[in-house]
Amino acid sequence: MERHYVGSEIGQLRTVLLHRPRLSLQRLTPSNCQELLFDDVLCVERAVEEHNQFAQLLRDQNINVLLLSELLTETLENPHARKWLLEAQLSDYRLGPTFAQPLREWLGEMPADALSRYLTGGLTWQEIPESLILQRITPQAHSPFITRPLPNHLFTRDTSCWIYQGVSINPMAKAARQRETDNLRAIYRWHPLFQGNHYINYYGDEERRYDHATLEGGDVLVIGNGAVLIGLSERTTLQGVEFLATSLFQHHQANKIILVELPKHRSCMHLDTVMTHLDHDTFSIYPEVIQPNMPCWVLTPDGQGSITHQSPRPLVKILEEVLAVTEIRFITTGGDIFESEREQWNDANNVLTLRPGVVVGYDRNLRTNEKYDKAGITVLTIRGDELGRGRGGARCMSCPIERDGLEGNR
Numbered sequence: 130m131e132r133h134y135v136g137s138e139i140g141q142l143r144t145v146l147l148h149r150p151r152l153s154l155q156r157l158t159p160s161n162c163q164e165l166l167f168d169d170v171l172c173v174e175r176a177v178e179e180h181n182q183f184a185q186l187l188r189d190q191n192i193n194v195l196l197l198s199e200l201l202t203e204t205l206e207n208p209h210a211r212k213w214l215l216e217a218q219l220s221d222y223r224l225g226p227t228f229a230q231p232l233r234e235w236l237g238e239m240p241a242d243a244l245s246r247y248l249t250g251g252l253t254w255q256e257i258p259e260s261l262i263l264q265r266i267t268p269q270a271h272s273p274f275i276t277r278p279l280p281n282h283l284f285t286r287d288t289s290c291w292i293y294q295g296v297s298i299n300p301m302a303k304a305a306r307q308r309e310t311d312n313l314r315a316i317y318r319w320h321p322l323f324q325g326n327h328y329i330n331y332y333g334d335e336e337r338r339y340d341h342a343t344l345e346g347g348d349v350l351v352i353g354n355g356a357v358l359i360g361l362s363e364r365t366t367l368q369g370v371e372f373l374a375t376s377l378f379q380h381h382q383a384n385k386i387i388l389v390e391l392p393k394h395r396s397c398m399h400l401d402t403v404m405t406h407l408d409h410d411t412f413s414i415y416p417e418v419i420q421p422n423m424p425c426w427v428l429t430p431d432g433q434g435s436i437t438h439q440s441p442r443p444l445v446k447i448l449e450e451v452l453a454v455t456e457i458r459f460i461t462t463g464g465d466i467f468e469s470e471r472e473q474w475n476d477a478n479n480v481l482t483l484r485p486g487v488v489v490g491y492d493r494n495l496r497t498n499e500k501y502d503k504a505g506i507t508v509l510t511i512r513g514d515e516l517g518r519g520r521g522g523a524r525c526m527s528c529p530i531e532r533d534g535l536e537g538n539r
């Protein structure tokens with residue numbers, strides 16, 4: 130049986146979920162990219178090459194790389210999964226019953242790989258048979274899309290996140306990303322890799338409107354020793370955190386949730402865009418947003434199945450305690466004020482730690498990479514000139530499913 134467990138941010142990474150987009154990026158244009166949360170259009174061939182390089186680097190480090198499209202295709206071989214997902218993504222409420230039902234029937238007959246491609250890349254009016262278009266009561270379409278592409282599946286970190294012995298399948302804050310969660314729900318519910326009772330479903334897998342209780346994995350750092358650091362960001366709310374924390378405590382998977390209040394800005398949309406864990410005692414931070422002494426709330430179990438909180442204390446003190454180290458090293462983004470702002474925007478702080486002191490980051494962040502190097506952190510670099518236009522780095526583009534704890538325990 131597979132072992133799904135993420136014991137820390139820095140222990141040996143063993144299995145990771147990535148997504149190599151193609152169709153969704155081909156459909157990004159200057160007129161829709163902002164709405165789809167990209168800052169520009171991409172050269173798709175180069176983006177695919179960059180992503181292949183990233184995946185290959187991980188494989189060369191003996192890390193097992195799972196690809197979301199492949200898992201989704203395998204999931205769609207199951208007729209229950211196929212029916213559920215078509216109803217979730219192309220519901221009567223989204224498209225109107227007279228059109229939605231025949232459309233689902235047409236898609237339902239499709240080979241799994243073609244369907245997986247549309248469920249991630251979006252479906253246009255040009256791709257469906259004329260006879261189906263005629264079934265629409267109002268023939269006027271204002272958009273080329275029946276369902277919009279999901280280019281942000283690239284950032285597998287956000288849509289689901291593994292914390293110790295379980296997963297949160299996250300209710301996303303932005304409309305452009307909410308259908309990603311349906312794809313992930315289908316994978317976790319039906320893909321053979323995730324069958325059995327060997328992990329906990331903490332949050333987000335129910336058929337309900339999560340409303341303001343949103344949560345995204347880029348805000349969740351599994352610090353280890355039963356602690357989780359969570360950013361209250363543009364995307365993750367205290368409402369969402371309350372549900373996740375209660376579930377983590379009830380399942381005895383965590384005993385401390387440290388809350389970091391972030392500005393609600395796109396440049397630091399998730400905690401991992403301004404802070405990542407590099408080695409036992411070392412973090413990367415963007416000092417304009419994260420200061421070692423910033424006061425942070427800590428949530429703990431109240432002993433009766435719910436949560437309580439302790440008064441705010443300096444971040445650095447809490448981390449030293451949790452990690453049992455005498456002094457935390459903070460490596461700040463490199464360069465002068467202009468360079469560091471530019472490098473943070475290009476995800477210099479958003480590195481993926483493969484094992485203590487070894488990280489993957491974009492090669493373009495020269496100043497910050499130099500500082501990592503001087504501090505004894507090995508940076509394995511990848512190109513990200515195209516991928517970076519989606520505003521995410523190596524950590525955002527990866528969802529660890531198996532990773533050792535701090536002591537190397539699995």
Ligand SMILES: NC(=O)NCCC[C@H](N)C(=O)O
Nearest residue numbers: 166284347399519520521525
């Ligand atoms: N953890 C992360 O910071 N993920 C990057 C997400 C970028 C994506 N374009 C978004 O706006 O959601």
